Amino acid sequence: xxxxxxxxxxxTGLVGxxxxxxxxxxxxDAEYFLFASEAHAGEKVIVNGEEYVLESLTVSRVxxxxxxxxxxxxxxxxxxxxxxxxxxxGTTVIDNSSYFRLQPEVxxxxxxxxxxxxxxxxxIANPNCSTxxxxxxxxxxxRVYKIKRIVYATYQAISGAGRxxxxxxxxxxxxxxxxxxxxxxxxxxxxxxxxxxxxxxxGREDLAISATAARVPVANxxxxxxxxxxxxxxxxxxxxxILSQAPGVxxxxxxxxxxxxxxxxxxxxxxxxxxxSQPNTINLWTVSDNLRKGxxxxxxxxxxxxxx
Numbered sequence: 463x464x465x466x467x468x469x470x471x472x473x474t475g476l477v478g479x480x481x482x483x484x485x486x487x488x489x490x491d492a493e494y495f496l497f498a499s500e501a502h503a504g505e506k507v508i509v510n511g512e513e514y515v516l517e518s519l520t521v522s523r524v525x526x527x528x529x530x531x532x533x534x535x536x537x538x539x540x541x542x543x544x545x546x547x548x549x550x551x552g553t554t555v556i557d558n559s560s561y562f563r564l565q566p567e568v569x570x571x572x573x574x575x576x577x578x579x580x581x582x583x584x585x586i587a588n589p590n591c592s593t594x595x596x597x598x599x600x601x602x603x604x605r606v607y608k609i610k611r612i613v614y615a616t617y618q619a620i621s622g623a624g625r626x627x628x629x630x631x632x633x634x635x636x637x638x639x640x641x642x643x644x645x646x647x648x649x650x651x652x653x654x655x656x657x658x659x660x661x662x663x664x665g666r667e668d669l670a671i672s673a674t675a676a677r678v679p680v681a682n683x684x685x686x687x688x689x690x691x692x693x694x695x696x697x698x699x700x701x702x703x704i705l706s707q708a709p710g711v712x713x714x715x716x717x718x719x720x721x722x723x724x725x726x727x728x729x730x731x732x733x734x735x736x737x738x739s740q741p742n743t744i745n746l747w748t749v750s751d752n753l754r755k756g757x758x759x760x761x762x763x764x765x766x767x768x769x770x
Contacts, residue, residue, distance in 0.1 A: 466492040466769065469529040469553070471544065472536030473507065473516060474498040476625050477558055480758035481533050486510055488762060490769070495527050497536075519544055529553045531768065533761050549584045554768060556761045558588040560651075563659055570662050573763040574710040575601045586764055591756030592616045592652070592675065593659040595748050596686045598729040598755075602708040603701065604664055607692040610742070614656055614673040616641075617685040619720065622677075622752045629677065639676040650675060683720030684752045687733075691743040698736055701744060705731050710755070718749040726751055727759045 468485070472478040473496040482496075486509060496507055496514050503518045517523060519540075524547050532548045534541050538561035545555045545562070562568040562585060569579040570587045572594055580586055589597070596614060603609070618641060620633060629638055642651035649657070653673040661669050706713040710728055717732030733747035750756055 466531070467495065467527060467529040468492040468765075469495040469497060469527065469532040469548070471497045471519065471532060471534045471540065474502045474505075475535055476621060476753055477757045478535040480753045481535055481761060482507065482509055484754065484758045484762045488766065490762070490765070492530075495529060521547060524548055524553075525551050527551075531556065531765055533765065534558055535757070535761075545585060554584050554586070556586045556588060556764050558757055558761055560590065560655060563587040563589060563655070564662065570659060571764055572597055572601075572663055572760060573767055574598055574708075575663055576665070577764075577767055580764070580768070588757065588761045588764070589659050589663060590652070590655040591622055591750075591752040592618060592684050592686055593656050593663070594756050594760055595684055595729050595750035595752070596656070596688055597660055597663050598710045598750075599705065599708070599731045599746065599748050600660075600688070600690065601664060602704050602711070603690070603692075603696075604666070606700070606704055607694055607696045609664075609666070609669060609690055610693050611670040611691040612660065612672070613689040614653075614671070614675075615687040616652075616656070616673070616675040617678045617680070617687075618652075618675060619678070619680045619682045619684055619752055621682045622684060622756075633677060633679050635679065637676050637678050639674060641675045641677055649673070680720050682724045682751060682753060683749055684756060685720065686748045688746050688748065689737060689743060690746070691737075691740065693742065695742050696744055698734070698744070702734055705734065705746075717747050720749060723749045724751055725754070727755050729755060 534557040538559040541559040541561040652675040656673040657671045714732035718730035729750040737743035
């Protein structure tokens with residue numbers, strides 16, 4: 463049987479390194495091709511006990527290797543330039559950048575929710591790290607109690623900003639509510655991602671959503687406080703049962719914190735309670751590892767489903 467060929471583009475970034483770690487943890491047996499910037503070309507990386515040399519991307523090399531799959535962890539500019547070249551070479555691309563997420567023909571996939579949306583697509587988008595942590599908890603509730611409105615408030619870790627982040631103000635002892643660029647409507651791009659990606663993943667373009675995204679001085683794991691209104695009054699006991707049984711969710715009767723969740727692939731959900739100020743509404747608190755389930759693990763789970 464022919465060996466599966468997997469390319470990892472952006473192998474030296476935080477997400478790229480985590481992808482390699484998760485691929486090894488999940489025993490994905492393949493021949494790997496690792497791509498990075500010219501500054502890292504020639505460096506050596508061990509994957510599944512084998513030594514690989516980091517390469518720079520070239521058109522001829524993409525055509526030559528004819529990879530079966532490519533995991534992209536290199537940002538929107540690289541995805542825009544190189545994803546189509548891999549696809550044209552017969553490769554299925556799973557891209558972690560925001561570049562393709564809202565393009566109608568590109569499936570935006572969280573395996574626990576909408577795996578079937580992949581169809582025959584050779585280009586698949588991985589959602590935003592905070593969006594994933596929220597929708598894994600919301601999707602099973604949407605199936606039982608149709609959602610009317612969502613209000614998000616995120617508390618996002620420093621690792622979500624990359625290896626050498628630069629902030630408008632010092633992050634130490636601070637909270638910065640301006641992740642990504644400011645858009646004309648007053649939302650930041652990060653907030654817009656959560657709004658539009660949630661609608662696409664849940665298949666609910668009519669969904670009313672408001673979001674405020676903030677960076678906090680936490681090393682790893684994003685937290686999201688979610689206020690969710692349904693079209694009917696939810697039964698709190700039933701809500702907790704749904705979350706306890708939901709794939710990819712760890713329900714906490716109390717709550718989880720980043721220092722505990724870091725290194726785990728599940729979305730932890732706690733502080734589940736009725737909103738006494740408004741009917742048909744609950745509050746909940748999610749915590750997820752933004753480098754794992756929020757990025758690398760979700761992409762590898764998509765890969766696993768395609769391999770299966």
